[in-house]
Amino acid sequence: MKKKNYFLKTLMVAAAVTISGAAMSQVEIGIRAGANFSNATIKDADNNKVDTKLNPGFHAGVTFDIPVADEFYVQPGALFSTKGFKTDNSYFGGNANTNSKVSASYIEVPVNFLYKPELGSGKLLLGAGPYVAYGIGGKWDSKVSSGNNSISTDGKLEFKNDTKDASGGDKQIYGKPFDAGANLLVGYEFANKLSFQLNGQLGLLNIVPKVNGDKPDAKMKNTGFGISVGYKF
Template sequence: MKRLFIIALGITAGSLAFRADAQTSQRAANDKMRFGIKAGANLMKMGKVQFGDQLYSTDYRVGFQAGIYADLPMGGNFAFMPEATFTQKGGKLKETVSGNTGEFDSKVSYIDIPVLIGYKASPELTVFAGPQVSFLLDQKSTIKSNGNEIVSSSSKENFEKSIAGAAIGLGYAITPNINVNGRYTMDFQRAFKENVNQDKVKNSGFALSLGYTF
C-alpha cells in the first residue's frame, strides 16, 4: 500500500512539473514577437436578399479560409495581432412557393485584414477584438428554378471593392506553436454598391481555424 502511495505521489508530482514547464514555455513564447500561418473553415451568410418586393433571409454557407498573422506583445498581457486572410464568404437560399422551388447561391472571396487587440487571460487563452477591412477578389452567383439554372454571374461590377467590419473571438494555444482560433465576424457596410437594390446584404458568420506559430 505504501509503495502504491509513493508511485501515485510520483506520478502526480511529475504531471504537475510537466504542466508547470509547459506554462513556463508558453509565458516565454507570449513575451516574444511571433508570426504564424493558419487555415480553417467558416460558416457565412449574407443577411437578407431582395427578389421583387420580398426580402428573404439567407442561410449559412460553408467556406474556406487561410492566411498569416502576427502576435506582437504590447505589455500588460496585451498584444497587437494583425492578420491577412483569404476568406470565402457568401450565402445561399432555397424557397418553395406554390410548388415552385427557387434557389440562390453566392460565393464571394475576399482578403480580410483584421487589426486585432488581444488580451492574454492566461498563458494559453487569448481574447481578441478589433476592426477589419475586406477587399473583394471574385464572386460567383447562381439562381435556379426547380433545379434548372436560369442566371449565373461572375461579374464584380455591382460589388463594393472594400468593406469595413469587425471581428471578435478566442484563441487557445495547445502548445507554444499550435493554436486553435474561433471568431465571429460581421460587416458594417453592404456588400453591393448603392445603385443596387440590395441594402440588407451584409456578410456575417463564424470561423474556426488551426494555426502554427513560428
C-alpha cells in the same frame, strides 16, 4: 562640435535600430486556416428581410502577434476568405422556386487586439478588433425547379460600385468590393504554439451597389462565424 554632433546622431540611430530589432524579434509570425460559415443580412427595397442560410467556405493566411504590454498584443493579418450565403428565394431575379448558392472571395486584413493570459501549460486567447476586406471574385449557382423539371445554371461573381458597370451574361454582381466590420475570437494556444480558435464576424457596411448612379434602397451586410487552426513560428 561637428564631431560631437555626428557622434550623437550615430548613437541615436544605433539605439533606434537596436530597439526596433529587439521589438521585431518579439513578433510572433503565424499561419492560420480554417472553415467559414458565412451568411448575409439582406433587406429588399421594401425593407423586407430576405431569408438566407449559411454557406460553408474557408480562410487561410498569416498573422503577426506584436506585444504591446504584458499579456496584451496587437495582431494584424492578411487572409484569403470566402463568404456568401444560400437562399431559397430568387435573389438574382426569376422564379420563386430558385435555390441559389453564392460564394464570394475576399482579401481580408483583420487587426485584432488580443489578451493572452497563461492558462495551464498554454495561453487563453481573447480578442476583438476591426477588419477591412476587398472582394476579388467568386461564383454562384442556382437551380430552378418547376414540377418534375429543373434547370441548373452557374457563373462568376464580380464586385461593382454601380450596376451600370455590370458585365452581364453569366456574371452576377455580389456587391461593392470594399467591406469592413468587426471581429471577435476566443481560443487556446498550446505550449507547442499550435492554437485553435472560434471566430465571429459582423459586417458593418451596406455593400449593395448603386443602381445606375442612384443610392440603393436594398441593404446587404456580410456576417458569419468560423473555426481556425493556427501555428506560431
